[in-house]
Amino acid sequence: MKKIMGYGLLTVFVLIFSFSLPVQAGDNILIAAASNLRFAMHEICQDFQEENSSIQTKVSYGSSGNFFAQISQGAPFDIFFSADAEYPELLEKEGLTAKEMQKVYAVGKIVLWVPEESKVDPDTGLQAVTSPAVKKLAIANPRHAPYGRAAEESLRYYGMWEKVEEKLIYGENISQTAQFVHTGAADAGIVALSLALSPKMLDEGRYWIIPDESHSDIEQIYVVLKKGEENKSIRKFLDFIHGENGDDILSRYGFVIPGSGDNRS
Amino acid sequence: MNFAAPLLLSLKLSSVTTLLLLALGVPFAYWLVFTRFRWKFLVESVVALPLVLPPTVLGFYLLMIIGGNSFIGQWYESIFNKPLAFSFQGLVLGSFLYSLPFAVQPIQTAFSSVDKKLLEASWSLGRSNVYTFFRVILPLSRHGIITGCVLSFAHTLGEFGVILMIGGNIPGVTRVASVAIYDEVQSLNYGSANMYAAILLSFSFIILAAVYFINRRFVRTL
Numbered sequence: 040m041k042k043i044m045g046y047g048l049l050t051v052f053v054l055i056f057s058f059s060l061p062v063q064a065g066d067n068i069l070i071a072a073a074s075n076l077r078f079a080m081h082e083i084c085q086d087f088q089e090e091n092s093s094i095q096t097k098v099s100y101g102s103s104g105n106f107f108a109q110i111s112q113g114a115p116f117d118i119f120f121s122a123d124a125e126y127p128e129l130l131e132k133e134g135l136t137a138k139e140m141q142k143v144y145a146v147g148k149i150v151l152w153v154p155e156e157s158k159v160d161p162d163t164g165l166q167a168v169t170s171p172a173v174k175k176l177a178i179a180n181p182r183h184a185p186y187g188r189a190a191e192e193s194l195r196y197y198g199m200w201e202k203v204e205e206k207l208i209y210g211e212n213i214s215q216t217a218q219f220v221h222t223g224a225a226d227a228g229i230v231a232l233s234l235a236l237s238p239k240m241l242d243e244g245r246y247w248i249i250p251d252e253s254h255s256d257i258e259q260i261y262v263v264l265k266k267g268e269e270n271k272s273i274r275k276f277l278d279f280i281h282g283e284n285g286d287d288i289l290s291r292y293g294f295v296i297p298g299s300g301d302n303r304s
Numbered sequence: 305m306n307f308a309a310p311l312l313l314s315l316k317l318s319s320v321t322t323l324l325l326l327a328l329g330v331p332f333a334y335w336l337v338f339t340r341f342r343w344k345f346l347v348e349s350v351v352a353l354p355l356v357l358p359p360t361v362l363g364f365y366l367l368m369i370i371g372g373n374s375f376i377g378q379w380y381e382s383i384f385n386k387p388l389a390f391s392f393q394g395l396v397l398g399s400f401l402y403s404l405p406f407a408v409q410p411i412q413t414a415f416s417s418v419d420k421k422l423l424e425a426s427w428s429l430g431r432s433n434v435y436t437f438f439r440v441i442l443p444l445s446r447h448g449i450i451t452g453c454v455l456s457f458a459h460t461l462g463e464f465g466v467i468l469m470i471g472g473n474i475p476g477v478t479r480v481a482s483v484a485i486y487d488e489v490q491s492l493n494y495g496s497a498n499m500y501a502a503i504l505l506s507f508s509f510i511i512l513a514a515v516y517f518i519n520r521r522f523v524r525t526l
Contacts, residue, residue, distance in 0.1 A: 097475040113372025113387035214490040239492045
């Protein structure tokens with residue numbers, strides 16, 4: 040019996056050491072990205088790493104409010120791509136950001152999205168959500184997801200909020216919201232255009248772009264955090280995002296790039 | 305994203321946690337069995353808390369205790385130059401507490417079910433407590449210790465809420481398999497979510513089957 044336990048312990052030790060072996064080669068960039076960027080950022084990172092094979096990008100996706108809380112608690116991210124301008128500002132006030140390294144990188148849009156087989160016609164505008172075919176409407180949690188806030192504003196702008204309040208289900212972030220409609224857990228959802236344009240959603244649903252005037256601008260800001268101040272790879276990564284390739288990917292996912300002519304700010 | 309990385313991370317976390325629980329759980333269970341401490345029932349209640357608490361309660365308090373704004377968090381960061389929350393070490397701490405009853409309780413039960421006459425025989429033959437422990441109690445409690453280890457391992461593998469709260473979802477650092485499932489679903493990658501889920505499901509089943517098998521054999525050899 041003792042022998043068995045001895046072997047057991049040995050196995051465990053071997054396991055632990057073998058897992059600890061892969062030492063980080065080259066440089067890492069730890070990125071916190073608002074989840075509307077889930078698909079766009081993935082492409083950006085892939086293309087970036089093709090050009091810079093020594094640099095590894097590691098991305099976490101979540102709601103901007105959640106990242107704000109985690110970063111204030113000391114989460115070790117180098118850079119934070121928020122879905123709004125507010126959370127980066129709050130981080131700056133807390134003294135957690137590197138100086139002069141923040142910028143509006145994209146302006147987002149929201150859409151009303153329904154699955155392909157839905158009887159609801161999204162082109163009739165936001166009143167489509169009052170249709171009896173929409174039993175559940177998914178939006179992101181407005182308390183910590185900027186895209187949820189925009190959805191709430193638009194629903195209120197068109198006088199729909201009171202009518203649909205009972206039907207609302209709240210995603211923890213905008214990509215969970217998209218998942219709710221994509222899986223049919225909700226009959227319709229207000230999601231980011233950047234998600235609606237992702238290959239998986241594009242083929243399986245229809246959407247209507249909710250006009251910008253119904254909500255405040257979704258100006259998405261990134262901030263380099265204190266932890267990333269010394270990280271030289273960040274410069275390269277930001278240059279890539281602001282370069283032709285980065286711009287191209289972001290615009291393909293429906294973002295308006297500031298300073299590209301149709302920028303409203 | 306590397307498919308195996310979250311699985312390996314889960315295995316690593318479970319192994320480290322189980323080892324720690326074994327190292328500290330055995331003496332702790334021994335103390336629980338033999339102490340005359342009158343408030344023992346309070347200690348036992350604290351150990352059992354993770355069985356009934358929502359993981360978010362544990363996660364929330366841990367974050368408050370080890371987060372960057374807390375005394376402990378700042379103290380840790382000043383020594384190791386990196387934060388405890390959102391690190392692998394933070395996950396180990398959280399998993400240790402979360403799986404504590406799964407290790408301590410089976411070991412405690414095993415220790416207390418050792419026939420007292422055998423202990424008295426050993427003592428009356430002049431053997432020390434330490435000798436009695438290693439030569440009498442431990443061998444007779446092996447099934448409890450194995451059960452404790454296996455259950456802690458499996459429970460840590462299946463941990464989700466605590467890890468998400470104190471670890472976030474950082475690839476290669478805190479994105480364990482259970483969190484990877486959540487992340488893959490949100491990426492609409494139901495295929496790879498299914499792969500992770502199926503692996504965890506079969507693994508958990510195999511582990512439990514092993515526990516029941518071991519205990520069955522133990523009962524038979526009695």
